[in-house]
Structures are given as C-alpha cells and as structure tokens.
Amino acid sequence: MARKIFLFIAIFSLALSVFAADDSKIEVPLRFDRYYNYEDVVKALEVLHAAYPDLTKLESMGVSEEGRKIYVLTINNSKTGSELEKPGVWVDGNIHGNEIQAGEVCLYYANMLLTKYGENEKITKAVDRNVHYIVPVVNVDGRAHFFDDANTPNSSRSIRVPKDDDGDGLFDEDAPDDLDGDGSICQMRIKDPNGAYKADSEDPRIMVRVKPGEKGEYTILGSEGMDNDGDGRFNEDAEGYLDPNRNWGFNWMPDYVQRGAGNFPLSGIGLKAINDYVAKHPNIIMNFAFHNNGGMWLRVPAEKSTQIPQSDVAAYDVIGKEAIKITPGYVYMPAYDLYPTYGDSDGQFFFVFGSYSLVGELFIRTQETYSEKPKAASYNDEERGGGIERDREELKFNDNVVQGELYHDWKPFHHPVYGDIEIGGWVKMSSRLPHPFMLNDLVHRNASVVLLAATETPEVEMKVFETKDLGNNLKRVRIRLENKNGLSTMTAQAVKDKLYTIDHLKVSGAKVIASGKIDDYRLDKVTYKETKPEIQFFALPGHSSAEYEFIIEGKGKVTFVYVSQKAKNVSTSITL
C-alpha cells in the first residue's frame, strides 16, 4: 500500500517543479555554444519545424512518467517520395537523463540537414533520398530534472519510476541534498587525523589515498547530502532506478541480473510509446543512440552469448571504420567488449526491428588539456582512469581554459550531523560533458557520422541485361540488381530470423516458367528455384550485385519489381 501512496506523492510533487529555465532566444539556425534544457529543446524543434514546414513534421510519440511529451522531428522531402518508401535514419539521444549533449547532437543534425538543404550537395541528397527521424531527448524527465535540480554529473540518469533501493519499504526517500545551494551535488570531506586521504602536494584540491603507515588528513564522506530517512546511511535511495537502456524487450533480464532493468520489458511508458512508434516505421534501417561518454562507437551484440552474422558485421564496419576517422580518439567495437548489457535499445532496433543500430558514446575527457603538446586522446584504462598527473591537468584546464566553471573549490560548511566539513569537487556540468566552447566541434563531428551512415543506406539499381528468344514462345530474360551503397537492403539477421517479408524480386504481366539465380552468366550456370518461379527472395548486401534469370512464356509487357521493406523499391519493364 505504502508503495502506491508514495508513487502518487512522488509524481504529484515532481510534476509541479516544471518551469522554463533559460529564456535566451532560440532561433534558426540554432546555436551550439550552449546547452538546451527540456523546454529549450522543445522550442528548438518548434522553430525548426516552423522554419521548414514542408520538410518537417513534429509529433509527440507519447508522454513520460511525469507527463512530458517525447518528440520526434521527421525530416522528409515529400516531393521526392512518401516517408515509408524511403530508407529511414533514426537518431536518438539522452536516453540517460544526464547524458545531455546527446540531445544537442540530434538538434545539430536536424539543424544541419535543414539549414544546408539546397546549398550542400551531400546534405541535399540525404534529405531527398532518406527520411530522418530525430528524437533529441528520450528520457525527457531525466533531462528536465538534470537541469532543474542539483545533480552530480552521473545522477538523473534513470526513468522516474520510484524504487526502494535500500529495502526499507520507502521509495526514493534518501537522495543527495544540495547543502550549499550551488545547484550541484559535490563531495563532502572532513578533517580527520585518522583519515585515509591527504591533500596532493601540488594541488591540495586533489585528495590522495595515504600509503600504509602514512598519516592522513581527511576522510571523504561521499556525495553531498544528509541521512534523510534516519537509517544511518547517506543518499542510498535516490531517484529511480529504472535504467531506460536496460528496459527494452530483446534479451531483457530482470533487475537481479542487471540493475535498472525495471519490473518487465518496456515497463517505462515513454519507452513503450517510442517502441510502438518505431514498430509503425518499418522503413528504419539505420539508427543511432547517443550517450556519453568515453568516445566509442558500439555495435551489437551487447552480450556475448548472442552472435550476429558476419555479413552484418561487415556492414557495420562500413560505418564504424570511417566513423573513427571523423571522430578522432573514438574506438569502434562490439558493445559486449565494454560490458555485457541486456534489454538495451540497440538490441531492440537490430534484433526486433531489423535496423543497423550504433551507439555513440560522446566525449573524451582527455580532450580537456592544458599542455603544450597534448597527448593524443586514446582509449585505455590508464588514461580513462586518470592518475594524479591527469587529475592535476584537468584542474588546470578548469582554472585556465574554462575560468573555473567546472570545479567547485572546497569550502567550509556546517553539516547538521558531521559538524564542520568542506564541500567541493566537480560540478554537475563537468566530467561527462564538454564545456560549451568544445560543444560545436563535438556535435558537428558526430552528426557527420550520422550523415555518413545516411549516405550508406542501400540504393538499388536494376536493369535487364539480356533477353534471348528460346523458341516455343519462350524468352529468357536476365536481370542484374546492384546495391550501390554500403548497407544491405535487409540485415542477414533479419533474414535468418524471418523478422518480416524478405526482400524480393517479382515478375508480373506474363507467365514465368522457370527462374533462377545466375551463378555465372558467361557459363550459363544457374540455380533454379523449385516453386513459384515468378518470385525470388533475397537481400542485396552492401556494394554487391546479383543476377537472376527468368524464362517467360508469351508476349507483351513484363514488369520486374524489387520490393524491400527498408530500401527504396525499384522496377523495370520490357516488352516481349
């Protein structure tokens, strides 16, 4: 019972805290030297839609737990065809509420496509040939609270479904508290001659673990906060925790296997709404989900017991191996190499909807440099974890490059339980987010990878390359199909799993006596099909061609059409 009541109170009180934060003007072209809170993101989408009404559609896919709308901006040039007949490119971001720059990448992508349409040839082609679904904020409540409330760089990640993290029968009752009212949850330390930490000799802001036998100066008390529920523990039952990227259907595992799973697949109502929307857009063939951080392009599978066909890996490589050149310092790898996850959105897109899904882990913190010769940012444990040299450089970057905006110096505070302590450390907008001066570079490079993927979505060409009279009113017609781009018309996994109607070449207008796949047309080597010769089922992998032969009886107009759920269909006719 208590659970229900609490849920009620939680939802009600949080719903009241929604208000507009930043009233700086939002207009087209959008600016990317700033971050957009939830209301700003909505405004930005509205102004883009208002400026390009013919090319865009702005829809709410559904609402979140706290009633916020989850928007998708669709960019499609209806003059070049209707939406569902074009290969769809989906870009979403900010599924984790704190990973906000992912939203800016999405907004930048939309802004770039629209403002450069008609000016830049590559972009114009991508707008004309593809349809783009842009969802800057998946976790709308998480983003709203990240801006509105005091947070660490890591908090407000979850979906707002209360959870009793500490098993005391109460929900979300002991979150960190912004004791000094600076809008960030920092760290607390207390002077303690028996403590395990001392100040760094070079930069006393840095806490260093003492060596065995060495005398300490401080004890680190953890995140800023109080024991709100009087159980002797601090901040142990904060908001949520339902991780929106562990709650999707494919390969979902419950919470005891993986924290944050939620009670059952797609129990998050906003996620369910998004899932239902995607299900109605079977043309989506490429999708990006942007996160932070670390600088990675992650492909499926996210867990090692699942394997994907080699030809799908090859298709991913077309994007991944180029992407790491566009975003220097990023690595491209299967997601399971990071750590195993279950029920993530990329698995759902790939294994349920048959789309090539990539996760972009934005931002490499080692790009925050203060050095004559910055070391090339690279992904390895030493540099990611830091080390004291790196800690010092980060602080110097803060002091000298961003004028101290990312770090809160230790300041005395009188804590109701601990007495005299100090509060300080990296602020909310640090650590996982680029300072706004670096944001433009980040959003541009990552949006360029999305554009690259759009240009690699399949494009099929078909021609009749030979017609031969076999006598007896029979003709032999040979067709060549070519996919000029890097992604297959259908993933090999989708073919294997029979996810949907397999792409096919179909003949109409005359009776087909026999048909087959040509293995070698010069030697007349053909593999004939036993049944239904008028239809041949096959996907066209990236940069490949295939040849088929049909033996047709009669005269008149015969039409060949290649039908694909995701690639644009093509057809050709001949008169026999």
Add this chain to the structure above:
Amino acid sequence: MLKKLFFLLLSGCLIIPVNRLAAQSASSGKYHSPQEVQQVLKQLGNKSNTKLHQVAVSPGGAPVTVLEIGTNLNDAPAVFVGANFEGNVPLATEGALYFAQMLLDSAIYTQNTKWYILAHPNPDASRDYFAAVKTGAATNMLVINNDADEATDEDGPDDLNSDGMITQMRVKDLEGEYIVSKNDARILDKADKSKGERGEYKVYSEGIDNDLDKLYNEDGVGGVNIGITFPHLFPYTNQEAGRYSGESPETYGIMRFIYDRPNIAMVYTLGTSNFCLVPPKGGRKGGANLESIKIPERYGRMLGIDISKSYSMDEVIEMFKARVPAGMEVTPSMVAGFLGLGATVNPLDEDMVFYKKYAEDYKKFLEAQKFNTDLLDPTPAKDGSFELWAYYHLGVPSFSMCLFSVAKVKEEKKADGEVVSMDDVEKMSTEDFVALGDEKIGAFLKANNAPEQFSAEHVKQMMESGQVTPKMMVGMMKKMPKPEKEGELSEKDKALLAYSEKEPDGKGFVAWQKINHPTLGEVEVGGYAPYLETTPKAELIDSLAKTQLPWLLKLSAQLPKFAIESEKVTDMGAGIYKLEIYVANNGAFPYPTAMGERNSQPAPVILTLAGDFELLEGKMRTPVGSLGANQVKKYIWLLKSKKGDVTATIESAVFTDAVKQIKIGG
C-alpha cells in the same frame, strides 16, 4: 453433499453455509466459449466485494479481464490465479470459474485474503475449441508472417476429411523418415537405420500447400502463444513466442496489472504443468551460482586477484568496494550485471523443501479422495511460461495444477519374478540394496533403462565404496528419459490409445483415411484428435474441479503471517531501556522465498517504532529480512525515554499490518 464434506474437512469444526445454487452459474458441466466466459465474469464481477478489471484487449479484439474478489480488503495479501495461458486448455478456464465460485460461495476465503482470477488470458486462442474446425493451436491473432514471404497468414491447415479437426497426413515417400509401428498400426515410428529399417512415410499436419511453396501449413492465422511469452527464459528462437516478452498486449497488460499490486503473495496457474504434484524442474545448465563466481580475466587483472579461483558474492563485493570511489555502494546485482553472471535457471534448494513437502501432501490429499494419481506425467512448465515467471521473477510461491491427465495403462506384473520399484529402492539402505543380489539388481536396472555400463556388479561396487546411495541413484534415474521398452508402445501412446477407445466415444484417434491430395496425390489423414490429452468430456468438469481445486485453498491458508509474538523491556537505569521484540512468521511458507530473496522483488516487511523517545541503538524502521516458516526472530533497540508507550508496527505492502503498544518504564 461432497462439497459440504470438503468444507468441513477444510475448516475443521467451522460450519459454513454452502450456496449450491450459486455454483451453477459458473459451472454447469459445459465448456464456455470466450464470449460466455466473459459473460460469466461480468456477472461475478458485479457483486458487493468483486470487481472486473480489463487488463488488455487481445489482437483479435477480445477483452482480457481479471476478476478481483475481496474488494473490501485494503491491506491484505492476495493470491493471483491465472488459467489457460495457452488458450487450448479449456478445462483450466472452467477450473478458474469454478474456483471463483467457490471463493464467492463462502465468506471464509476472503476474510484475510484478496483474490485475482484471470480465467482466459489468451481469448483469441480459446476460440479454437469452439470453432467448426479445431486445430488445437495456442496462438492468438497477432499478425505474424511466419514464412517471411510476400503474404501473411496464407497457408494454414485445412480440414481435408471434413471431420472438424486438424490431425495429420501421412504420405508414402521414398525420402520418408517414418514407418508404421510394429506394435500398433495406428502409430508411426521413426525408422531406425541401425536396425535395417527404411522410412516409408512423410508426415505433415493436415492441409494443402495454399501458397504453393512446397511447405505445408507453415503460415496459418496468428500469432503468439501467451503461455510462452513471459520473460523468464523467454524462447527467442520460437516464433510462437514472438520477438520479445510483452510484444502482445495480453502479456504486457498482465505483467503491468501484477506489478501494480505488490500485495500478491502467491500465484496459482491452471494449465498443463503441475507444480502441486511435480515440483519445478531443476538440472538446467548455465545458471548463475553466486557462491562460486569465476572472474573474467580482464576484471581479474583490474582487481589484482587469482582468476583460477572461484569467489563468493560477498568476497567479490569486497574486492569491488576497494576499487570504487569512496562512499559508493556496491550491490550484488551491480556485481552480477558487471560480470554478466546471468539469471537463475533452477529452483533454489531452500524452495524445493516446500515444493516437495506439499507435493507429498497433495498426493495424500488426492488418494484420500480415491482420485487416481497413476496418470501420464504433467507437461513440464515451458520456457517463458507464466508459472515459471511467477516463481523466478515475482519471487513468490508459484503452484500450477493440471486438472486432467489421461490415466496410465496398468502394467501387468511380469510372471518371471517381481522387479523392485524405484520407490522401494529409494527408501533402502545401501546394505539392503546390495543384499538384493545381482539378479534382482540387474532386473531393476534393466527395467528402469539404466545405461549399459551400470551392471549390477558395478553398481554394487559404487554403493559399497560409498560413491552413491540407493536414494541418490534413484534420484538420478528419475531424471533420465522414461524407458522405451523393446517391442512395446511408449507409455504415452499406450495410455492415449486406450483412452481414445473408451472415453471420447472412440473419437480420440481419427482412423487413417485415404484422401486424394491436390499436390501430394494419395495421402492418409488421421491421428490423435486435438484436445484429446487435455480436455475430457464436459460432464467431468465439476468432479475434477471439486476434487482438486480445494487443495489450492489449503495452500493459501498457509501463507506467511507476521505477528509481534512477544516483547521485553529492560530498564537499564537513567531512563535508558532495552527493548526486545519477537517477530513471528506464523505461516507455513518462508517470506520471502529463497528466490524472492535472490531477486529482491517481494516488498520488505518492516518493523517500525513510534513514540516519544530517542534511539541510542537500532533504527526507527528495521527490515525484518527473511523469516522462515514458523520462525521467530528477535530484534533489539536501546532507547532513552521519559515515559509512555512505544508503538511497534509490522508494516508491509504485502501483508496486513500488525500494531502493538508497548509500555516503557513504570
């Protein structure tokens, strides 16, 4: 009369008025169509203490509803009863309706317990039994293009012999794999090449190749089988499960309804498995063992430990704590997720204790009613089934019941000496078993299909060296496949054929009949009728329900019950008191179950204190933790108080709260 007797039995000396007339509305000795079921539920949901909740609409447009009984209770544990998730077990739906009526006929079952009855979670599939042509399919109307060709639902089965049933077709074919069984001409056996047999028949389900792709009936109407769509061991490779759990609205709506009600403390499932008689199956490989964790190499390096060793969860948590930032909490699920330890796939030993105990009790309960228990084994619960999900994910006791199974054919005792039974051997000491002598041991091993290397001599040696006991051996043998005796039909075929000749008026097996098939030429249509195994004549519904369902009422009377059993206040002087409170679980089930403890899903039971005092030691809210059946645990506080009472409350989202005033000081 019987019903009255049973109530007497159940409630000891309490005499309960039984409204026998009321029972008629739900159970009238017939199978109700989904529309009729909905009608009955509407009537039942219209009473002062009932409510009908709609949880979903099936893809075929039928409502999925849950009948709540005991709406007047606000703070009480609930039992959820689900029936016929596969849709093709109409008896289970009837059982649920009968059960609902039993609950409504007496006030006793709703005194302290709320009930949720889900009588037809798969209404689309449930239509099949009432259709002009019965297929026996379990799938709903979710549109699935099973063969991924250009058409959907274009090649379902066809009733070629117009008998209103889809059975099988056998066709003479040089590439066939089957031969007519030497034991019974109705049955087909796989040809055994090693015995020089060559196949003669191909076997298909009854129908034509509607889409002319040389595949028969591979893309019929529908859908997914709700009975395998729940997320424990969701069968991704089975098309009938769909692509993920909850894809179909029935499953999603049911899961949402249940998780919105944390007071559900027990789950019953009526269908084809029978946890009441045969506890959930163990022995599956690949589950997480949290007491013996292997650390992958890359994390081993990071943690600086010996990766050749295994570690307990507590040890691993300590290792991680040393590596994470100060103050960050490390939980078992965090570690399990990080290391990718995976899900629990076998029932936990502690829970098998109550499953086994109640299986034995249930057998006695049935025998006392002269109910034949020598039946074909119930189907083991399927991956993705509701009953497994309830045990593994909800973490509550999950009992399933199969109301009908076909009786086994009684084996005639062999003339040449009697073979000792497994049950007898299980109870024997090693000495007694060895004393049986080589001949009897050999006969026992042979009769039970022991692998050849287990000769009487070998087994005796193993016993004498203490490697194995008779009990262990029988345990292993019971897990092996049932012996297929040379020159005999399988136990199941024997039972089904015998049954099909008597009970369903000889219609249980459709005799092979020649038919001219449009693409296969001459074929024979025949085989077991759909529903033969699961669905007896409607006249039997009431007696089957009446004999078996009361067991579920007995079980639910054993739910955990928390009480403050006793308390003690010790004056320590200077206004300081020691308070000791004894909390008891007066039920016969532990709370939570071992699985519930593993998955932290059931809501905690909390002991709270209130009053005018200051705590020196202990907490205002103390999680009671796990409490076994009939177990008492002591909790201690040190408090400073001037006067007055302390109010102690047992608080939980599951059970009825219990409050006690405790006087402190003079």
